[in-house]
Amino acid sequence: MNFITTGRLEDLLNDLAAKSQLIAPVREGDRCFYRPVASAGQIEWEFGKPTLPIKEYFFPATERLLEIHPVERKNGGGGVRDYQVFETLPAAEQVIFGVRPCDARGLRALDALFLNKEPADPYYARRRERTTLIGVACETLMDSCFCTTMGGAPDERRDLDILLHRSEDGFIADPVTDQGARLLTDLALEPWEGDLPDYDRPVGWVLPEKKVMLDYFDDRYWRSMAERCMSCRLCAYACPTCRCFDVRDVRLPSVTGEIAFERIRFWDSCARPGYRMIAGGHNPRAEKGERLRNRLMCKIFYYEDQCGEVGCTGCGRCVDVCPVNIDIMEVMRFFAEKQGAAT
Amino acid sequence: MMDKITQIREKVGELLASGEIDCFIGYEVGPSGRTRPVFVREAEHADRLIWGQACTHNLTRYLPELVDPAAGEEGSGRIGILVKPCDSRAIPVHLAERQYARENIYLLGVTCEGMREGAGYTADLDGELQPRCLECELSDPVLFDALIGEPVVRSNGPVDQDLETLEQVGAADRLSFWLQQFDRCIRCYACRQACPMCQCPTCLFERDDALWSSPAHRLAEKRAFHLGRAYHLAGRCVECDACQQACPMDIPIRMLNQKLAEVIQERFEHRAGYEPGASPLVTILRGEEVVG
Numbered sequence A: 001m002n003f004i005t006t007g008r009l010e011d012l013l014n015d016l017a018a019k020s021q022l023i024a025p026v027r028e029g030d031r032c033f034y035r036p037v038a039s040a041g042q043i044e045w046e047f048g049k050p051t052l053p054i055k056e057y058f059f060p061a062t063e064r065l066l067e068i069h070p071v072e073r074k075n076g077g078g079g080v081r082d083y084q085v086f087e088t089l090p091a092a093e094q095v096i097f098g099v100r101p102c103d104a105r106g107l108r109a110l111d112a113l114f115l116n117k118e119p120a121d122p123y124y125a126r127r128r129e130r131t132t133l134i135g136v137a138c139e140t141l142m143d144s145c146f147c148t149t150m151g152g153a154p155d156e157r158r159d160l161d162i163l164l165h166r167s168e169d170g171f172i173a174d175p176v177t178d179q180g181a182r183l184l185t186d187l188a189l190e191p192w193e194g195d196l197p198d199y200d201r202p203v204g205w206v207l208p209e210k211k212v213m214l215d216y217f218d219d220r221y222w223r224s225m226a227e228r229c230m231s232c233r234l235c236a237y238a239c240p241t242c243r244c245f246d247v248r249d250v251r252l253p254s255v256t257g258e259i260a261f262e263r264i265r266f267w268d269s270c271a272r273p274g275y276r277m278i279a280g281g282h283n284p285r286a287e288k289g290e291r292l293r294n295r296l297m298c299k300i301f302y303y304e305d306q307c308g309e310v311g312c313t314g315c316g317r318c319v320d321v322c323p324v325n326i327d328i329m330e331v332m333r334f335f336a337e338k339q340g341a342a343t
Numbered sequence B: 001m002m003d004k005i006t007q008i009r010e011k012v013g014e015l016l017a018s019g020e021i022d023c024f025i026g027y028e029v030g031p032s033g034r035t036r037p038v039f040v041r042e043a044e045h046a047d048r049l050i051w052g053q054a055c056t057h058n059l060t061r062y063l064p065e066l067v068d069p070a071a072g073e074e075g076s077g078r079i080g081i082l083v084k085p086c087d088s089r090a091i092p093v094h095l096a097e098r099q100y101a102r103e104n105i106y107l108l109g110v111t112c113e114g115m116r117e118g119a120g121y122t123a124d125l126d127g128e129l130q131p132r133c134l135e136c137e138l139s140d141p142v143l144f145d146a147l148i149g150e151p152v153v154r155s156n157g158p159v160d161q162d163l164e165t166l167e168q169v170g171a172a173d174r175l176s177f178w179l180q181q182f183d184r185c186i187r188c189y190a191c192r193q194a195c196p197m198c199q200c201p202t203c204l205f206e207r208d209d210a211l212w213s214s215p216a217h218r219l220a221e222k223r224a225f226h227l228g229r230a231y232h233l234a235g236r237c238v239e240c241d242a243c244q245q246a247c248p249m250d251i252p253i254r255m256l257n258q259k260l261a262e263v264i265q266e267r268f269e270h271r272a273g274y275e276p277g278a279s280p281l282v283t284i285l286r287g288e289e290v291v292g
Helices: A006-019 A101-114 A122-129 A178-185 A210-215 A220-226 A288-307 A317-321 A328-342 B004-017 B043-048 B059-066 B069-073 B090-096 B162-168 B171-183 B190-194 B219-232 B242-246 B253-268
Strands: A002-005 A021-028 A031-037 A062-071 A082-087 A094-099 A131-136 A162-167 A170-175 A245-251 A261-267 B023-029 B035-040 B079-083 B105-110 B146-148
Touching: A002 A006, A006 A021, A006 A094, A006 A170, A094 A101, A101 A122, A101 A131, A101 A288, A122 A131, A131 A178, A162 A178, A170 A178, A210 A288, A210 A328, A220 A288, A220 A328, A288 A328, A317 A328, B004 B023, B004 B043, B004 B079, B004 B105, B004 B146, B023 B059, B035 B043, B035 B059, B059 B079, B059 B090, B162 B171, B162 B253, B171 B219, B190 B242, B219 B253, B242 B253
Parallel strands: A021 A094, A094 A131, A131 A162, B023 B079, B079 B105, B105 B146
Antiparallel strands: A002 A170, A021 A031, A062 A082, A062 A261, A162 A170, A245 A261, B023 B035
């Protein structure tokens, strides 16, 4: 491990911003967001937990998958056009600074679907390969943080390329991957011999077992908790692991009159009333309680069953942003208590 | 004299016990100390209800989905709801738009000291009064079946200068201001979902067959959504600011609605929700609009 002064770190970030796309916490009004920055001067250093996770830099809210253009038809065509499909893969290298361990862990969850399930998603894979993650351990614990319950920690290094610990006048740099180590080797930094900081850790609680939640699958509790739900998409869009999307072909704007299209995929959410609607008009999750149950069961059980990673990192953003205070921690504790009472 | 919370609990307990209403929509404090909507169906649960300067949500957004005329076969089919003065303006608009019948709702009015910034999102409430509260002119709800609290004499003048300031700048700068605001939008639809007036079964901006508004999260679509929504609320918006309160990206939606409300008042002498029994603005024909 090495010590890096804030000044040297800024030099490094400026250097990275010149060579690639640097993304870092930026203050906008009362909030912080991860945004592309031109230099380290734009970075908000007291960024706490930015309102949205880093997910959008791997799984953008809208992504063009391909373009469809008319082409000249060979051997004449009697006025009939041929169309050709053009692949559009993201190209740029990116470095994300200020990543929180829970957000980085969200990528582990997304990898489980987009990389580890065949076929791998080339768009996600390309972004993932070309990204370096520089994390900062969490020195301020927030009310909604429950990473420890999900097996994480404020100083979890595993999903990052470099983990930085804040120290007096600078940071202690812990290179996690070779990619991270390479960024630091040329800097000839002083080695760090001291201890690492102590962090406040959220008090964890025991998650309910799947069996208990299945016992209560049809319980009125879901309805009573979800009755206040407004069916917006905020919980899913603020979640570092929610990855549902829809795909559609949309006509490209054209000044020449060319009739061309793009295929886009864009975020979707299971909180949307029509999300599960099937042909013929039947909706297996027409009720808000069914939709809330699905979302929470997906976080804790379904996703792990299907992809091998838990779909919640304990970042607490869904709790922070919900306008009507639907709280995953409250729901999980309710079932954990039922489980405690039963045993 | 009992405090308002005790009065609310007693009244709701009576209404539920007597069967006059099947369900009451009010506010409670969740386990983390945040204020949120609650639906009370048993008289003995009426003590969950609270009242205070964190009760910011406009609960009337739940009425169209909850009031079910067919429910009368089992219960009274009547839904009770706590309405503060600003929220109550949604009721005449709902009634005019035939969202439900007057006899199917019971309006428990409550007089209001104003809502604080941060209401609904934080346990410790020491924020400033919300802008709509600083401008509020209503001493009590426009419509109610019973009233909790004494009418409050409002002495606030207009204090929110944001709109006025924005109107001073040129059109190009104004456009760039709004595009910057809209660009933050993540199309989560929290604004629309919190709005008592956004009741379309399928939103124009989410139609599968929409030809001129794609589901992409790009600036053009975001702009179309926000401006389109504002136009659809012209003459209907009751200025409760539930949209802006729900927005996680702090988009000043209030200013759009405010501007349109001003224009509507100036041109048509109409302010949504002040006049029980008024027809929807777009159905009122006057002067040269009257044919024949």
